[in-house]
Structure formats: C-alpha cells, structure tokens
Amino acid sequence: MVDIFLNYYDYFLVGARTTVLISLITVFFGFILGCLISFMKLSKNKLLHGFAGIYVTVIRGTPMLVQLYIVYLQTDFIPFPETTVLGVALDRALPCAIALSINSSAYVAEVIRSGIQAVDSGQGEAARSLGMTKKQAMLHIIMPQAIKNILPAIGNEFITMIKETSIIQYLGVGDIMYNNGIVITNTYNPLPCYYISAIIYLVLTSVLGKGINIFERRLQRSDRK
C-alpha cells in the first residue's frame, strides 16, 4: 500500500484537490440557494411556501446519483466551456456542481429554517413590542441568535459534501475516486487503493471537523461573556 501511494500519490492529491474544490463550490452555492428556499418556506405566501416544501421533499426523497444524471442530461443544451481549470474539465464539472448545489441547498434550507425557528418566539415578540418592524426584528434580534444554531450545522454539511462528491467520478470528473480508478487499472491491485482513498477522505473530514469544533467553541464563548 505504501509503495502504491509513493508511486501514485500525485494522482490522489490532484483528486483530493478536485474533491475539496467541488465541495467548496457546492457548499457556497448550496448555502445561497438554501437561504432562498428557507425564506420561501418561512414565508406566509402560500405559493412560495408550497414550492419550497415540494422542492425539499423531492430533493431529499431521491438519490443524489439520480439527480446528478438528470441534471447532467437535462442541461446538455447549455454550452459549458470545454476548458480545464486546475485539471478539472468544466463541461463535466459544472453540471456536477449544479446538481450537488441543488442537493445541498435542500438540506441547508432545513438547517436554516430550523435554526430560525429554534429561536424563542418571545424574542421576536419583544422586539416587535418595542416598535421594531418585522425586518428589523429578523435582522437584529432573530438572525444573530439563529446564526449560532446554523453555522455549525453548515460546517457538518460541508463534511457530508466531501464524502458525497465521490459520486461525480461517474461523470468522469477527476476527483479522488476517479483517480483511484486510474491507479487501480495501472496496478491491478484495488484493495490498497481503496484504503488510500479512505484515508485521504478521513484526513479531509477530520481536519475540517476539528476546524468546525474550534469555530463552534468561539461562537459559544461570545455568547456567554
């Protein structure tokens, strides 16, 4: 296993870079889209509320692999640029990023919605009783408290995404698992390759998890000065 890694480590590292890159993009756009969906879900407008509900149900109720293929095939009319950035073929990576972002946004939307609803309703009432507008109460009283529930959960979503992106190998995007496949065909020795991949994923997620823990502790400290 060690010599396979020493001979082919650049494959794995390039793959890891792609995995992290796609995960970052996914979490970023998933977060923005998720914010939109959660505000729709919290809105009193029945149409928006209904749409958000169906969106979340559909996305969470179907496998990501199916979503990936549907998005890939459904967006084939869009002329994605055929260039490569950091060794990633954009015409394949972009549909993947879109599919993963959509998937992530449904989970993020639920995280944000429950984070906001977890703030005691008395907080908003007290704000309104002082004469604050709905917007002021949301922006200055509810959101700052909800953020403390939301951010750590978004971090966990990032960790989940690192693992979930492994399915983009099926579209030929050069992530860890794709490169894992290349090394297997070169060595005819699959088991050590999978071990190496597993360790790389584990390192990525643990480092990230540690970072989130530190961040979370900071948030709590600012809460109880």
Added chain:
Amino acid sequence: MTENKEVLIEVKNLKKSFGSLEVLKGIDLQVEKGEVVAVIGPSGSGKSTFLRCINRLDEPDGGEIIFEGSDICGKDADINAIRQKIGMVFQQFNLFNHLSILENITIGPTMVKGEDEKSAQEKALKLLKRVGLEDKAEEYPSRLSGGQKQRIAIVRALAMDPDVMLFDEPTSALDPEMVGEVLEVMKDLADDGMTMLVVTHEMGFAQKVANRVIFMDGGYIQEEGTPDKVFGSPENPRTQDFLSKVLNTI
C-alpha cells in the same frame, strides 16, 4: 381619579378567536391616564390574550381599541409607531440573549426612535440605577437571576418613554423570593403616575397597588371595581368562587 379624566385606552366589544376556540367574546374597558388596572382571573380566561390584543401582538378579530384617540386596528394605523407608546413586559422576560444589558435597553430607542447612542446610554444607566442594577450594564442576560432579568425587561420598556405599560404575568415565572423585588419596581412606577395594565396572580399587589381590579372569566369581564369592592364584597358568584380558591390556600 376625580380631577381630570383623560381616557387613554378604550376597548369596545373586543373579540378574538384562535381557530374554533373563542377566547375573547366581547370585552369593554376604559383605562384613564395614570390608572393602575389589575386583571385577574383563572387560567385560560383570556387575560393574556386581552393584553396582547392591546398592542396587536395578537390580532383582534372584532371590536375596536382606541388608543390616544385613534383606532389601532384602523386601516392607516401605523402599529410600529403605536407600539413605541405601549411598553410591554412578558412573563418570560424575553431579554435579547445576544446583547448586553445596556444594548438590550438602548436598541429600542436608537433603532426605532432614532435617538443617538450616547443619550440613549445615559438614559439607560439612569433607569438601571432606579431599579438598582447599574452595575449589570455590561453583563449578558444569561448571567442574571430571574428577578434581575424582569427588572431589566421593565427598564427596556421604560426606555421607550411609553404612555402605558402592559404587564403580562410579570412574576409568574419567578422564584418566590424574587417576586418582591419586581413588584417593588412596579409599585414605584405606579406611584410615579404611570398608566399600567397588569395581568397578575399576585392578589396582594392587585389589592394594594391597583386603582381598579377586573375579574375575567370565560372570555368576558365578569366583575370590575375598586380593590376593596372586588376583594371585599364580590357580587358575581364566579368571582366569589375564584377568590375563595386563590385567597384561602391551606
């Protein structure tokens, strides 16, 4: 109350339902400037809902609420402007947990009324001194006791210079030994001439501090009058029954 009778709040035939449950079935009440009105009654009688309708935290379904001469439910009523004039104190305090005590008190005047930070802080410190908590200005709510939190909540409402204060069971969530310090602040306010509407289970407070006591049950005002009359010689059998239960414990 004989000299000048300026009516501050007039409630006419107020109705409110939650789904199929009719909580308020027609409430009529006038509150004069400087009056302290205690609202008593069993749980579920609609006392809190009544209070929450007065600043439209609960939206009334029918009737009128005239505050300082204008209908607060009217089409062009600016409820956010009206709420600046109506202070509210909640059972669960509802201090803003992410803000310091000083910020809790100044956020209303600065954000809503556009007062400058400095004069708002000076006013806040003065009010804190009045309730004996000036040393807590930089603390956060999680570090305070229930009684301290409620006194801060009163100060937060007072910082808006309201014309009337609504108290929604302000001592019900407190440990017994902390009830006194909050009632003291409220009595001080009453002596100062603040118009107050107090939903309470503190019969002693209603008896000693209020000018008028209202007994609510089943969505109606069943009886009202001076504390002496309501506590001394209640006419309505429901009032008699309620008072005998709450006053003769053990």
